[in-house]
Amino acid sequence: MRYEVKDLALAEQGMLRMEWAENEMPVLRLIRERFEREKPLQGIRIAACLHVTTETGNLMRTLKAGGAEIALCASNPLSTQDDLAAALVKYEGISVFAIKGEDKETYYRHIHQALDIQPHITMDDGCDLVTVLHTERREQIADVIGGTEETTTGVIRLRAMQKEGVLQYPVIAVNDAYTKHLFDNRYGTGQSTMDAIMRATNLLIAGRKVVVIGYGWCGRGVAMRARGLGAHVIVCEVNPLKALEAVMDGYEVMPLLRAAEVGDIFITVTGNRDVVREEHFLRMKSGAIVCNAGHFNVEIDIPALERLAVSKRTVRAFVDEYRLADGRRIYLLGEGRLINLAAAEGHPAAVMDMSFANQALCVEYLVQHNGRLPHEVLPVPAEIDAQVARLKLQALGVEIDTLTPEQERYLSSWQEGT
Numbered sequence: 297m298r299y300e301v302k303d304l305a306l307a308e309q310g311m312l313r314m315e316w317a318e319n320e321m322p323v324l325r326l327i328r329e330r331f332e333r334e335k336p337l338q339g340i341r342i343a344a345c346l347h348v349t350t351e352t353g354n355l356m357r358t359l360k361a362g363g364a365e366i367a368l369c370a371s372n373p374l375s376t377q378d379d380l381a382a383a384l385v386k387y388e389g390i391s392v393f394a395i396k397g398e399d400k401e402t403y404y405r406h407i408h409q410a411l412d413i414q415p416h417i418t419m420d421d422g423c424d425l426v427t428v429l430h431t432e433r434r435e436q437i438a439d440v441i442g443g444t445e446e447t448t449t450g451v452i453r454l455r456a457m458q459k460e461g462v463l464q465y466p467v468i469a470v471n472d473a474y475t476k477h478l479f480d481n482r483y484g485t486g487q488s489t490m491d492a493i494m495r496a497t498n499l500l501i502a503g504r505k506v507v508v509i510g511y512g513w514c515g516r517g518v519a520m521r522a523r524g525l526g527a528h529v530i531v532c533e534v535n536p537l538k539a540l541e542a543v544m545d546g547y548e549v550m551p552l553l554r555a556a557e558v559g560d561i562f563i564t565v566t567g568n569r570d571v572v573r574e575e576h577f578l579r580m581k582s583g584a585i586v587c588n589a590g591h592f593n594v595e596i597d598i599p600a601l602e603r604l605a606v607s608k609r610t611v612r613a614f615v616d617e618y619r620l621a622d623g624r625r626i627y628l629l630g631e632g633r634l635i636n637l638a639a640a641e642g643h644p645a646a647v648m649d650m651s652f653a654n655q656a657l658c659v660e661y662l663v664q665h666n667g668r669l670p671h672e673v674l675p676v677p678a679e680i681d682a683q684v685a686r687l688k689l690q691a692l693g694v695e696i697d698t699l700t701p702e703q704e705r706y707l708s709s710w711q712e713g714t
């Protein structure tokens with residue numbers, strides 16, 4: 297078995313943490329138990345490019361229980377949990393290529409090493425794996441049945457590929473399932489981002505002006521949790537509908553150029569590049585903290601900050617201080633990489649349970665429908681989404697109502713009015 301991880305001696309610690317996460321992943325556990333009996337992925341090779349966390353570890357165990365052979369690499373150079381990577385290699389016999397803090401060259405080498413498995417299925421988080429396959433390793437595409445994509449940024453890239461007519465196999469947009477983005481993007485990003493900022497800085501959030509840039513599902517979650525901690529939250533948006541929603545949700549909404557002057561903590565969650573730029577840095581108060589919770593490290597224009605700075609030093613783990621010519625200090629967290637995975641442990645297992653249940657069931661669906669799906673970005677089948685919600689409610693011990701036959705009939709008729 298091939299692998300490249302930091303240190304296999306970390307495996308026991310990683311196993312303990314993976315088991316801890318599993319306690320919070322009852323839906324995935326049920327799927328794993330069924331996969332163990334039915335082996336729906338027998339003979340299937342999967343290349344997965346995901347954040348290598350304890351939750352991902354439990355997804356890998358589930359796919360393996362279904363009979364799959366797996367190669368896993370990281371979807372971000374800073375998000376790998378080295379102990380978990382070691383545990384997957386040592387105790388689960390899974391090929392892992394991921395080391396926290398790996399440089400860009402190693403990151404891409406690891407993607408290539410994962411692709412060496414000659415996958416039937418690609419499982420991606422951000423679309424880097426699919427991009428390498430479609431650009432540098434096209435000869436392998438004929439073997440691929442389909443893929444899944446975990447995150448908003450990846451789905452946007454895949455839609456661009458589809459529009460250009462270059463996408464060569466069906467990819468299911470797991471991100472777009474209700475049981476994914478409503479919970480993982482909102483409650484997961486909300487909690488884990490604030491957790492990471494607090495772990496990295498140990499700052500009191502209450503009373504601070506927190507500027508949330510981007511009011512998609514992740515931004516909504518971050519704003520909600522920052523407010524819950526007592527922050528005065530300002531939202532910046534480019535989309536009028538989302539901006540209006542933020543206003544009605546009770547937040548102050550203004551352009552970033554104005555927010556830059558008053559904010560204490562800036563959090564980007566847009567999926568776009570160069571969101572916080574030179575003009576913003578130039579207006580920030582001394583001591584301002586800037587971080588990113590979007591997928592890629594392009595949201596903060598770090599080269600601009602480097603240009604403006606006369607000196608730079610690391611003052612705590614994941615906290616870099618940039619001193620500007622006029623003496624002001626700006627603090628960048630986690631090198632502008634997604635802070636919740638760089639400085640904390642990513643989303644809690646209870647939400648990843650639903651995201652990864654969708655992943656496992658979508659892989660099974662792709663295998664069952666081999667050759668019968670269009671080469672497009674596809675939605676998660678509604679039945680899978682509903683099944684994940686049902687199982688999660690069941691695991692939480694929550695019962696819900698059912699429609700009476702009269703109500704069913706009423707909802708499918710049109711004749712009856714007032």
Ligand code: ADE
Nearest residue numbers: 347349351352641642643
């Ligand atoms: N993305 C965000 N949080 C995550 C986690 N805990 N595991 C895997 N992917 C994630």
